[in-house]
């Protein structure tokens with residue numbers, strides 16, 4: 001038994017998901033003729049109460065397209081210093097959109113309306129880049145799966161309205177936030193200009209993200225996706241996996257969250273663990289008083305795999321393929337250390 005807690009992206013399609021893939025009706029999606037892709041896009045747009053949705057091969061491409069829709073070269077977006085769009089998309093914001101990032105030193109990857117206000121460059125001061133977009137993440141990745149209070153999300157919207165800024169949600173793990181906070185997708189659709197959601201993280205599809213927004217922006221999104229090389233043909237097979245995932249695998253994220261909390265409780269009692277960050281969803285970040293790489297190697301020899309994040313931080317991520325049997329084994333192993 002190999003326990004892989006490196007990421008919630010390591011899941012493999014279940015027999016039921018594979019069956020949904022096999023049964024999919026497909027067509028050429030570049031001509032918008034793939035019925036399964038169209039069904040996925042319609043269902044997700046409806047779910048969030050927004051006009052239109054567009055299927056992307058990856059979350060990075062969906063975010064990059066959104067940034068392109070909201071900005072012009074030379075402008076600046078505002079995000080937390082931990083933001084995926086800044087740290088983990090290969091510098092795409094400058095490569096694809098020619099924009100820079102104003103980074104906020106937020107809390108667990110989350111920012112506030114006051115942070116945003118103090119990061120906006122005065123629009124008439126032409127020496128500094130024009131602020132044009134705010135990107136937030138929910139849940140946060142590098143911030144350890146933290147979820148926003150919805151009222152903080154609304155407060156940032158008000159600042160965006162006042163200062164004429166676009167507002168994009170990197171919702172790669174929005175499903176975890178919806179389940180953890182008992183929120184509705186529609187709440188998010190009412191607040192943001194664009195939202196990217198991921199089907200291959202907690203939900204277990206092999207690939208795919210969806211960008212959602214109003215029709216005026218989304219008509220341009222089709223062109224931007226083409227330019228980025230994201231036009232796909234009979235991709236309904238993968239959309240079928242995505243549909244299966246959103247129809248079957250959202251509520252079960254609760255299990256991942258419960259197990260994450262249980263792991264946290266055990267970690268807190270271990271004498272070599274010096275800190276466990278708060279656990280809101282399925283990500284557990286902790287620090288130890290010994291060499292992390294030695295610890296990672298020692299655990300790997302017991303078939304337990306996870307990553308270090310630098311700065312002495314270690315991370316476990318629970319997911320669909322992390323079973324009750326694995327959970328029991330892991331907790332026992334940790335307690336025996």
Ligand SMILES: *Cc1c(COP(=O)(O)O)cnc(C)c1O
Pocket residue numbers: 057058059060061063084085137139140141170172173198201209
């Ligand atoms: C995983 C992730 C993405 C996109 O990832 P891809 O690997 O490109 O699909 C975007 N934002 C956040 C916060 C993520 O965790």
